[in-house]
Amino acid sequence: xxxxxxxxxxxxxxxxRKCEDVQQKxxxxxxxxxxxxxLLADERDTSSPGMVLARRYxxxxxxxxxxxxxxxxxxxxxxxxxxxxxxxxxxTREEDELKEILNDNPDLDFL
Amino acid sequence: MTANLLNTLxxxxxxxxxxxxxxxxxxxxxxxxxxxxxxxxxxxVLIDMAHRINPEKVQxxxxxxxxxxxxxxxxxxxxxxxxxIQIDVVFPDAYAVNNMVREKGLFSFYRDGHKECCSIRKxxxxxxxxxxxxxxxxxxxxxxxxxxxxxxxxxQDDKAFARPDDTLTKFNPLANWSSNQVWAYIRSNNxxxxxLHDRGYISIGCEPCTRATGPGQHEREGRWWWEExxxxxxxxxxxxxxx
Numbered sequence: 001x002x003x004x005x006x007x008x009x010x011x012x013x014x015x016x017r018k019c020e021d022v023q024q025k026x027x028x029x030x031x032x033x034x035x036x037x038x039l040l041a042d043e044r045d046t047s048s049p050g051m052v053l054a055r056r057y058x059x060x061x062x063x064x065x066x067x068x069x070x071x072x073x074x075x076x077x078x079x080x081x082x083x084x085x086x087x088x089x090x091x092t093r094e095e096d097e098l099k100e101i102l103n104d105n106p107d108l109d110f111l
Numbered sequence: 112m113t114a115n116l117l118n119t120l121x122x123x124x125x126x127x128x129x130x131x132x133x134x135x136x137x138x139x140x141x142x143x144x145x146x147x148x149x150x151x152x153x154x155x156v157l158i159d160m161a162h163r164i165n166p167e168k169v170q171x172x173x174x175x176x177x178x179x180x181x182x183x184x185x186x187x188x189x190x191x192x193x194x195x196i197q198i199d200v201v202f203p204d205a206y207a208v209n210n211m212v213r214e215k216g217l218f219s220f221y222r223d224g225h226k227e228c229c230s231i232r233k234x235x236x237x238x239x240x241x242x243x244x245x246x247x248x249x250x251x252x253x254x255x256x257x258x259x260x261x262x263x264x265x266x267q268d269d270k271a272f273a274r275p276d277d278t279l280t281k282f283n284p285l286a287n288w289s290s291n292q293v294w295a296y297i298r299s300n301n302x303x304x305x306x307l308h309d310r311g312y313i314s315i316g317c318e319p320c321t322r323a324t325g326p327g328q329h330e331r332e333g334r335w336w337w338e339e340x341x342x343x344x345x346x347x348x349x350x351x352x353x354x
Contacts, residue, residue, distance in 0.1 A: 058120060079271055086275055095207070098230035098238070101271045107263055109225075109334070110255050110314065111150055111174060111233065 001069050003087065005035045006050040008062030009042040018103070019063045022080050034088060061104060079104065119280065123264045131156075131284035134265055135248065136164050138282045142246040146170040148237075149198065151183035152305055152315040153293050154250025155190055157284065159302045161248075162194050172199040172240050176232035177208065178317035186305040193303050201236040208232065218319060225320055225335045232317075241272040246280040254289050255314070256331055290330065 007019040015023075026032050041050025041062055053059070053066060057076045065077040067087050077083035081097040084090050102108055126134050138145060139161065147157050149171050161169045173187055191198045211219065211231055220228045241247060253263050263286045273279035285293060290313065297304055307315055311323030313330035324333040 077270075082270070082275075094235070095227075095230065098234040099226060101238070102226050102230045102234050105271060107251050107256065108234065108237075109229065110251055110316075111148055111237065111249060 001067065002036045003034060004037045004039060004053070004066040004068075006039045006041050006053055006059075006062060006064050006066070008050070009040050009044070009048075011043045013044070016062055022063050025080070029084075029090070031084070031088060031090075119264075119266050119268045123266050126265045127287065129265075131288060132160050132164065134282060134284035135160050138246060138248060138266075138280075138284070139165050139168050142280065143168075144170075144244050145246040145248065146172050146199075146240070146244045147248045148250070149173045149187070149190070150250065150315070151179065151187050152250075153290075153297065153308070154285070155186075155302055155304060156293055156296050157248055157250050158190060158194060158196070159296075159300060160284075162196070166194075166196075169194070169196050170199075170244075171196055172201055174233050174236055174240075175200045175202050176317050177203065178232065178319060180307060180315070180318045180321070182305060182307045183315060186303070189303050199240070201240050203232045203236050207235060220320060220335075221337060224338055238272055241269075241279060242274055244279070246282065248282045248284065250285050251283045252285045252288055252290070252293070 007023065008016040010016055023032075026035075039050040039053060040048055041054050042048035043051075045051065050062075054062075054064070057064075057066065057074070059076055059078060061078040063078075063080070065083045065087070066074050067077065067083075068074045077087065079100060081092040081100055084092050126137065129137075135157065145168075147161060147170065149155065149158060151173060158169065158171055175184075187198060187200070190196075208231055211227065215223065247269075251263050263283050265283055265286050267281045267283070269279040269281040272281075296302065305312075305315055307323075311325070312321060312333060313324050314333050315321055316334055320335055322333050322336060324330065
């Protein structure tokens with residue numbers, strides 16, 4: 001299995017807030033060692049490796065993970081807690097999961 | 112056809128040109144286990160449309176956060192009786208609410224922002240409900256929140272709420288409709304509506320977080336007005352990802 005993490009660099013050159021947050025969580029949980037490759041999706045450069053990957057998999061959110069398993073179609077994860085539960089098989093806190101869903105989907109405010 | 116055979120990107124392009132009724136008809140035809148999310152506001156039009164298309168297949172749920180207006184509870188009941196349907200009213204996890212209220216009080220959202228409360232009272236029960244269906248229908252529209260960069264598609268692969276190793280399809284039949292179009296439909300079809308709308312409420316959510324708006328104000332100004340509108344930050348700008 002190969003896991004690629006794609007982080008976004010914003011137009012002003014800084015790392016996106018959620019990318020920073022996810023990275024901190026992953027470092028605290030010692031999960032970065034499970035990531036095979038880290039790519040940048042640089043909004044200032046459409047040909048940056050992360051932007052190319054985002055186009056290939058039709059991903060519109062960052063950060064995201066691409067999981068490649070032998071003989072299977074690559075899978076993408078834009079929700080960190082799902083990635084942690086389903087790929088890394090680690091536990092997550094429900095309150096963190098719910099907050100991440102709402103942060104990533106502000107349109108849910110109107111339900 | 113099962114959900115995982117649907118190519119939602121292609122379908123979104125195709126369905127975007129169709130009316131909400133055509134989109135709902137398509138959704139009801141494709142999925143047996145599909146539910147409409149009803150907030151107790153103007154998204155009642157979804158129920159009306161679905162009921163006209165296939166009354167046998169209308170499955171509706173409402174999220175009762177415990178903080179709705181009395182008028183909204185009365186309206187949910189009115190809709191249940193008017194259409195002769197069951198409405199599955201789902202509730203937040205009592206333990207989670209209890210913990211939050213004990214620690215932070217009943218109005219923490221005015222101080223800490225609404226997201227913690229919404230995630231416990233709304234997103235938690237929503238997720239539990241969505242684990243039981245293959246597809247869901249919402250009344251979300253693009254004109255509801257122009258501040259975000261999110262373009263709400265007509266159909267989408269809902270990865271946030273899908274069961275592990277499974278798919279969940281989300282339909283937003285009203286995505287391309289304006290508030291005016293929704294209200295024209297309500298008036299011309301005599302659809303029942305929440306009495307709060309007659310008192311200046313455009314968008315209706317929980318009682319402490321909703322207020323009436325004045326002429327010319329956007330409906331977003333009637334919700335969480337004490338919070339600064341922030342732009343969603345982590346979307347990969349389409350203009351940059353599309354070559």
